Amino acid sequence: MKNDKLIDFDENDDGIDRAGFLKCMAWAGTGLFCLMSGGILKTYGMSQIIDKTTGGIKKGLDISKGDFSFAQISDTHIGFNKPANPDVIGTLQASISKINAMPSTPSFILHTGDLSHLAQADEFDTLEQTLKSAKTGKIFYVPGEHDVLNDNGKQYLQRFGKDTKGNGWYSFDFNGVHFIGLVNVVDNSEGGLGVLGNEQLQWLESDVKGLSSSTPIVVFAHIPLWAVYPQWGWGTRDSEQALSYLRRFGSVSVLNGHIHQTLQKVEGNITFHTATSTAFPQPQPGAAASAGPMKVPAEQLRNLLGLTSINYVEHDHTLAVTDLPLSDAQQQQPAHQ
């Protein structure tokens, strides 16, 4: 972090501002580390908080005061073996190692979908076996579209959806925080946009109805619940309705995967984060003919798995927000190493 200015506007008094966050994400490794403190969710890239020389927490990042912490991993794509990353198990293990290196063990892990690449039994087996080495509590899952291929998620539900409702949605409470796992990959919409569907939306409305507005909310689902890039299906068709049930809450954090890069957006009281993949990078929104595995030189892969570049947000009403461009993020990379 030497000679690198990370804080211009420290709006939340959390030691990092939005630009600094994105700069760090540019070189972050796989996985996100989330710290819930006083009902406010703070999200860090793994490489952002681990000191490479000591293996411990970087100086100046005091995470012990947090109420609790948890990690998010996403898009492990076990079974993928194309040139973009022929060793997805190795990169998942690297992600787990970073989680295990945390001096304060995360209470649990959220996996935001695409556990497998082709929804095969052996792929789910491998994922479960590999994740057993994570020294955390429970692992909570939601499915990605790759997990429900061919059988509309039947096998996923049998393995990972016990005690869930409908296609696998559920909620739970942890230390006063209400967590909601949503499924937006089983029902389908033109263009590949995610769909929550009426049944799940009704459940969500009823699930949060009795909660006090001061209850911190964390929502996690695979496809982003904000319009990142609808042309590539990077959004959820009926997410607005879901968010309307959450706007009365003082602190809402929405965690997603699917797009294999870290983006962040703040909209009123709702903060959106998308996570990197542990398997392979995807192009920036609109920067390629289409979304899909992006091959990069082998020596760059592990850095680029955490690469974040553009916040491209396109709402239904043409509102678009552009954030830091990729080129700026890349230029910052050497300063961190």
Add this chain to the structure above:
Amino acid sequence: MVFKKKYVVISVLACTVAIAVAALPSANSEFRNLRVLPKNISSQNLSKIMIDDFEDGLGVSCTFCHAQGKDSLRLDYASDAKPEKQIARRMMTMTMGINKKYFGLKHPLLGDSVLAINCITCHNGQPRPGDLETK
């Protein structure tokens, strides 16, 4: 007595056939209306073709070819309601034909790594190869 013996033999044979049919691999019995892809294709190979060849090759999602079910947001994979699915079948047939005729592959199969050409060769991540020419 002879009639009884025949009856027993026929019954045993019928049971044997029924058991044998039930014991056949059922992994692909759920895939209906396969016209070009092999009817006995495995779940893994079918998914691989859908992801690698169509999704990545054309930059599309399942809804590009597959129609939603009646009164449902779920896909009816067997449905032929969308013309894109018919076109996809013709494209698969064409691709296999080119591999066979011009590249000498005796039994080309979509998804096989030895193919000389496949979807992405021309589509390059676009739903229609012509999209590239117009840019």
